[in-house]
Amino acid sequence: xxxxxxxxxxxxxxxxxxxxxxxxxxxxxxxxxxxxxxxxxxxxxxxxxxxxxxxxxxxxxxxxxxxxxxxxxxxxxxxxxxxxxxxxxxxxxxxxxxxxxxxxxxxxxxxxxxxxxxxxxxxxxxxxxxxxxxxxxxxxxxxxxxxxxxxxxxxxxxxxxxxxxxxxxxxxxxxxxxxxxxxxxxxxxxxxxxxxxxxxxxxxxxxxxxxxxxxxxxxxxxxxxxxxxxxxxxxxxxxxxxxxxxxxxxxxxxxxxxxxxxxxxxxxxxxxxxxxxxxxxxxxxxxxxxxxxxxxxxxxxxxxxxxxxxxxxxxxxxxxxxxxxxxxxxxxxxxxxxxxxxxxxxxxxxxxxxxxxxxxxxxxxxxxxxxxxxxxxxxxxxxxxxxxxxxxxxxxxxxxxxxxxxxxxxxxxxxxxxxxxxxxxxxxxxxxxxxxxxxxxxxxxxxxxxxxxxxxxxxxxxxxxxxxxxxxxxxxxxxxxxxxxxxxxxxx
Amino acid sequence: xxxxxxxxxxxxxxxxxxxxxxxxxxxxxxxxxxxxxxxxxxxxxxxxxxxxxxxxxxxxxxxxxxxxxxxxxxxxxxxxxxxxxxxxxxxxxxxxxxxxxxxxxxxxxxxxxxxxxxxxxxxxxxxxxxxxxxxxxxxxxxxxxxxxxxxxxxxxxxxxxxxxxxxxxxxxxxxxxxxxxxxxxxxxxxxxxxxxxxxxxxxxxxxxxxxxxxxxxxxxxxxxxxxxxxxxxx
Numbered sequence: 001x002x003x004x005x006x007x008x009x010x011x012x013x014x015x016x017x018x019x020x021x022x023x024x025x026x027x028x029x030x031x032x033x034x035x036x037x038x039x040x041x042x043x044x045x046x047x048x049x050x051x052x053x054x055x056x057x058x059x060x061x062x063x064x065x066x067x068x069x070x071x072x073x074x075x076x077x078x079x080x081x082x083x084x085x086x087x088x089x090x091x092x093x094x095x096x097x098x099x100x101x102x103x104x105x106x107x108x109x110x111x112x113x114x115x116x117x118x119x120x121x122x123x124x125x126x127x128x129x130x131x132x133x134x135x136x137x138x139x140x141x142x143x144x145x146x147x148x149x150x151x152x153x154x155x156x157x158x159x160x161x162x163x164x165x166x167x168x169x170x171x172x173x174x175x176x177x178x179x180x181x182x183x184x185x186x187x188x189x190x191x192x193x194x195x196x197x198x199x200x201x202x203x204x205x206x207x208x209x210x211x212x213x214x215x216x217x218x219x220x221x222x223x224x225x226x227x228x229x230x231x232x233x234x235x236x237x238x239x240x241x242x243x244x245x246x247x248x249x250x251x252x253x254x255x256x257x258x259x260x261x262x263x264x265x266x267x268x269x270x271x272x273x274x275x276x277x278x279x280x281x282x283x284x285x286x287x288x289x290x291x292x293x294x295x296x297x298x299x300x301x302x303x304x305x306x307x308x309x310x311x312x313x314x315x316x317x318x319x320x321x322x323x324x325x326x327x328x329x330x331x332x333x334x335x336x337x338x339x340x341x342x343x344x345x346x347x348x349x350x351x352x353x354x355x356x357x358x359x360x361x362x363x364x365x366x367x368x369x370x371x372x373x374x375x376x377x378x379x380x381x382x383x384x385x386x387x388x389x390x391x392x393x394x395x396x397x398x399x400x401x402x403x404x405x406x407x408x409x410x411x412x413x414x415x416x417x418x419x420x421x422x423x424x425x426x427x428x429x430x431x432x433x434x435x436x437x438x439x440x441x442x443x444x445x446x447x448x449x450x451x452x453x454x455x456x457x458x459x460x461x462x463x464x465x466x467x468x469x470x471x472x473x474x475x476x477x478x479x480x481x482x483x484x485x486x487x488x489x490x491x492x
Numbered sequence: 493x494x495x496x497x498x499x500x501x502x503x504x505x506x507x508x509x510x511x512x513x514x515x516x517x518x519x520x521x522x523x524x525x526x527x528x529x530x531x532x533x534x535x536x537x538x539x540x541x542x543x544x545x546x547x548x549x550x551x552x553x554x555x556x557x558x559x560x561x562x563x564x565x566x567x568x569x570x571x572x573x574x575x576x577x578x579x580x581x582x583x584x585x586x587x588x589x590x591x592x593x594x595x596x597x598x599x600x601x602x603x604x605x606x607x608x609x610x611x612x613x614x615x616x617x618x619x620x621x622x623x624x625x626x627x628x629x630x631x632x633x634x635x636x637x638x639x640x641x642x643x644x645x646x647x648x649x650x651x652x653x654x655x656x657x658x659x660x661x662x663x664x665x666x667x668x669x670x671x672x673x674x675x676x677x678x679x680x681x682x683x684x685x686x687x688x689x690x691x692x693x694x695x696x697x698x699x700x701x702x703x704x705x706x707x708x709x710x711x712x713x714x715x716x717x718x719x720x721x722x723x724x725x726x
Contacts, residue, residue, distance in 0.1 A: 202497065203497075314508055318557075351539070355552070359536075373561070
């Protein structure tokens with residue numbers, strides 16, 4: 001990812017291209033910005049740490065083994081020869097952990113030598129330097145602990161698995177089918193060898209095979225689960241979409257003999273869904289199978305409680321389909337493909353796990369092909385449900401509630417409220433519009449009336465009768481005043 | 493339970509309600525129950541250990557859904573089965589027609605699978621002969637034709653049930669012995685069912701090495717274009 005972001009920039013400074021250590025050579029993003037030489041040095045340091053950890057484990061294994069096999073030391077001579085050669089090589093390297101390493105090898109560790117040789121063979125390829133996750137570490141430790149109990153056979157097995165893992169590393173570019181075939185061959189060979197050479201009884205072979213599967217698949221998981229070279233991911237998305245589109249399918253349509261109104265039963269259904277979803281989180285095919293089996297057991301219980309009799313396949317398959325539809329488990333196709341490709345086949349083929357797994361495959365196939373006929377619906381109904389125009393649940397909204405969880409119920413209630421609100425809103429809008437219209441009409445009416453009146457009684461502006469003298473224009477009442485007193489002459 | 497090793501996969505095929513589950517129930521638990529019963533949670537998968545001569549064989553009996561809506565999926569069920577018990581109801585002729593369908597499927601898809609025809613509910617005939625709808629001799633001829641074994645059983649009385657499964661186990665042992673003799677214990681026997689389907693899809697025809705090389709180059713080119721295309725977009 002960091003690689004991409006670096007490349008994205010249009011302008012790249014010259015210094016960015018050089019080795020991070022500053023030796024003057026060009027670096028390479030694939031080597032984390034080092035040049036090949038510096039990278040190898042860096043890488044070796046990291047590698048040493050891991051080698052040392054592995055040695056510690058191997059050494060412990062060896063010590064315990066020696067106690068048990070104190071007598072069978074005759075073959076030790078040859079072994080120590082290879083070892084001494086190896087030690088020479090090691091000391092030449094002059095790593096800082098030399099002292100601790102020496103301490104371990106003072107016991108002339110047979111297992112350690114072999115193991116380290118393999119490590120050595122691996123070393124030149126930098127990409128093997130996988131970030132050993134905590135889980136991988138834990139599984140490796142468990143595996144070694146487990147093999148201890150088998151002494152000599154355990155060593156042999158350990159060697160073989162190591163070689164196999166190494167071989168698989170170089171086959172990473174092959175198609176997933178070829179990788180799967182290699183793994184299947186490996187299972188077969190190891191099991192055969194244990195039975196013929198090691199004379200291990202069959203039950204123990206089973207147990208060892210389980211452990212081997214766990215170990216190798218935990219380590220390979222990252223590379224072989226949903227690989228980019230296949231269209232697994234596309235299929236995952238397709239089925240996920242399909243299941244989402246089928247959300248309306250009811251138990252009645254599938255003839256599921258489970259009554260979720262019984263609290264115990266709905267409890268079982270929830271558990272079954274949880275199990276099937278949990279499958280994706282497991283790394284080992286066998287653990288994934290165990291999830292399917294657990295889910296199936298819960299389904300059987302649910303049927304049993306509802307019907308009060310043991311379930312047959314006629315009851316089981318529809319219920320499983322229903323559970324898958326309800327749960328919509330993540331990466332369903334990838335998980336199925338992964339299990340078919342990398343599970344130990346003897347288990348998948350016949351046993352109980354295999355049976356449930358086959359049923360799951362059937363359920364998925366059914367969901368993919370599902371049509372109106374398989375749900376006993378008319379084509380029109382089916383199309384309408386698929387397009388989301390109507391939902392069978394809406395028609396029976398009251399019956400629908402019991403199997404829903406609280407949140408869904410609340411949601412439906414809210415939806416109801418919302419639709420009511422919507423209605424009211426519309427009503428208000430209509431009223432408002434009406435009011436607006438009324439108002440407009442009213443003003444118009446008034447205007448019209450006024451107009452009418454104006455028309456009826458036109459306003460006539462008559463010109464004034466006489467022009468009033470400007471000076472005493474205010475004396476409007478002048479004429480009403482008695483005439484001014486005239487001077488009168490008296491005789492006298 | 494789930495870790496139990498199983499030697500033979502036996503599938504039960506047949507129309508709904510012909511009594512597949514009852515047959516298994518009778519055989520494994522030796523009972524026929526009409527009323528509600530509680531002891532087992534399911535009879536869909538049962539592993540039964542039995543002895544043939546000095547050997548023990550574990551039968552893994554797979555019940556299948558008989559409804560027609562799952563017909564397309566029945567293939568997934570009988571993949572890799574060593575034996576198939578195809579059931580039909582002696583009092584229902586349509587169930588025999590359906591049985592023929594499965595026989596044809598099995599013959600086409602699963603050559604190594606031994607077929608056992610099983611007419612169920614024979615106790616009903618004991619009560620009233622006229623209820624028989626499937627003639628014994630017709631079926632016998634048919635069975636000979638397809639090299640199948642024929643049994644008429646009753647899960648209610650237990651008639652011929654043990655014999656049927658015993659025969660399945662015996663046949664398996666003798667076939668297995670034959671395979672060991674001829675070195676034919678091929679690993680394909682162990683391959684999981686769906687793997688076959690997958691492979692068939694993945695490689696429809698054997699490809700020559702040259703073609704493979706070309707394909708790999710093409711794939712590499714494709715990968716390159718994907719990488720560059722992705723970067724250009726950014």
